[in-house]
Amino acid sequence: MSLTAASRVVIVGGTSGIGLAVAQAAAATGAQVVVGSRSEKSVKQALAVLPENATGHPVDVTDQASIAAFFDQLGTFDHLAYTAGDDLVRGLISEYDPEQAHRFFDVRLFRALDTVRLALPHMNPAGSITLTAGAAALHGGAGKLLGSTIGGAVITAARSLAAELAPIRVNAVAPGIVRTPLWSGLPEQARPEFFEMAAKGTLLGRVAEPEDVGQAFVALMAQDYLTGNLTVVDGGSVLR
Numbered sequence: 001m002s003l004t005a006a007s008r009v010v011i012v013g014g015t016s017g018i019g020l021a022v023a024q025a026a027a028a029t030g031a032q033v034v035v036g037s038r039s040e041k042s043v044k045q046a047l048a049v050l051p052e053n054a055t056g057h058p059v060d061v062t063d064q065a066s067i068a069a070f071f072d073q074l075g076t077f078d079h080l081a082y083t084a085g086d087d088l089v090r091g092l093i094s095e096y097d098p099e100q101a102h103r104f105f106d107v108r109l110f111r112a113l114d115t116v117r118l119a120l121p122h123m124n125p126a127g128s129i130t131l132t133a134g135a136a137a138l139h140g141g142a143g144k145l146l147g148s149t150i151g152g153a154v155i156t157a158a159r160s161l162a163a164e165l166a167p168i169r170v171n172a173v174a175p176g177i178v179r180t181p182l183w184s185g186l187p188e189q190a191r192p193e194f195f196e197m198a199a200k201g202t203l204l205g206r207v208a209e210p211e212d213v214g215q216a217f218v219a220l221m222a223q224d225y226l227t228g229n230l231t232v233v234d235g236g237s238v239l240r
């Protein structure tokens with residue numbers, strides 16, 4: 001079933017990068033879109049670039065009361081996309097810090113599952129949930145230990161949830177490297193070289209733009225017979 005003006009799509013982490021692109025792609029279908037993230041300022045900035053069929057509210061997924069209040073004010077909705085993610089951690093096993101690793105898993109996996117739990121009472125049973133994994137889960141790589149491990153866990157979580165929650169459909173998107181503010185932690189001078197190197201690791205010769213990934217989320221929402229599915233949006237980097 002395609003998204004229509006009657007569809008309601010909620011994007012947790014929808015104020016930047018991939019989530020904002022999901023919001024843009026969903027809003028372009030005419031669907032009613034709700035974005036949420038921690039900062040009131042980010043919500044306002046996102047709404048300034050989204051069309052009028054978008055609204056937004058602050059939500060901090062590390063606070064259960066905040067997630068519950070976010071969903072309570074929305075009423076029933078059809079599709080949930082979870083794209084929240086905080087600072088990136090890259091490093092080798094020799095640099096492994098269990099507490100840092102726990103923090104890195106927290107928003108990307110543990111809070112994603114909590115968000116799903118708290119969203120369910122508000123969801124249309126004919127709707128869908130889409131989680132964010134990462135293509136690193138499929139090929140691993142030195143320095144990608146935590147990112148690849150979380151991605152693998154999210155892929156598996158989506159499959160288990162698909163089995164448990166049917167007829168609600170649950171899928172995951174695994175992006176390769178996407179040009180988003182997530183990489184703003186890299187020194188500004190190092191970023192062009194990083195994206196250039198990453199582009200060489202794809203079959204298509206470029207890194208993903210957020211829109212490439214946003215469209216994949218919306219395709220999963222719109223396709224009624226896809227559940228337990230993984231959509232890899234990596235420009236073919238897994239095959240290099």
Ligand SMILES: NC(=O)c1ccc[n+]([C@@H]2O[C@H](COP(=O)([O-])OP(=O)(O)OC[C@H]3O[C@@H](n4cnc5c(N)ncnc54)[C@H](OP(=O)(O)O)[C@@H]3O)[C@@H](O)[C@H]2O)c1
Pocket residue numbers: 012013014015016017018019036037038039042043059060061062083084085086107108132133134135174175176177178179180181182183
């Ligand atoms: N970019 C890539 O190359 C890439 C590749 C593979 C996978 N991914 C994964 O995709 C996800 C999204 O990444 P992105 O590149 O779109 O990053 P981004 O541009 O930094 O966006 C992250 C979003 O998460 C929100 N957020 C962070 N902590 C939150 C919290 N506690 N509660 C609610 N919202 C929170 C942020 O808004 P506030 O700061 O306002 O809260 C922001 O809207 C991440 O899990 C990332 O690991 C990204």
